[in-house]
Amino acid sequence: MEPSRGGAGDRELMARLAAGDREALAPLMERHYRRLYRIALSYLRQPDDALDVVQEAFVKAFQSASRWDGSAEAGPWLARITVNLAIDRWRRNRRRAQTFTPLAENDHAASLADLGPSPDHRVQGREAGERVAAALAGLPERQRAVVVLRHYQDMSLEEIAGALEMSLGTVKSSLHRALGRMRVALAGGRP
């Protein structure tokens, strides 16, 4: 996770939001919107959807600010709202069948080998990223959220547990299962 840029500033802004001061929205957004956008984008992989989620997250933050625990950091609280909204959006998109195109059958066998070094690093990196993104898209919602927060946001297991309201043990199990599923998916079903 990004280093905190002053918890006191966040707390003051959250207190103002809780008191109904809409002027506090812009500075709070300035501090957090990039990180929240990247969380939503890593989960949804659609810029428009990610932007909608960030918008909804700040509206919800304003509406829920009076229930915010004043001793907590605002960053993880905002991350939790964003992840939950991203999961909701993902469900809605899936219902509308607007999800990822699955990997082509013959893409599977060489997938894990193709994640290794290549002379054309940029192309290799992009293609590997797309294959991994497809494997990520096949994970159950909560496992996907754990992987996104760990490997796209560099959050610690404790921070993930807080953001997803899970126990530390559940976060560890979810991460293990998720990476195992991705490995199987990228190897074409070979365990």
Next chain:
Amino acid sequence: MILAHLLVGAKHLLVGAQHLRRRRRVSLLAAGVLEGREREETLAHLEACPRCRAAHDELRAIVAAMEHDPLREAEPPVPLAFLVARVEREVERSLAPAGRPR
């Protein structure tokens, strides 16, 4: 006879549980979150076990691909001021009294 079967079954369960615990540690090592004694033990195990080492290398490749994904540094496609205006509009709307008489 029955006792022998039970003992063999218990041994299989124990080996299975140990294998699952090792595999979990291998995943957590690849994810960069295994620490202390568990990390040292798992690294030592990888030296001795080609199957677990291969699994670890494959998981590391997946993790590396995610950690090099350009999405991690993506910038929002609109300026902050635009997003702030959208949020303020939505907040305004949510505060408007419902069922206003026409």
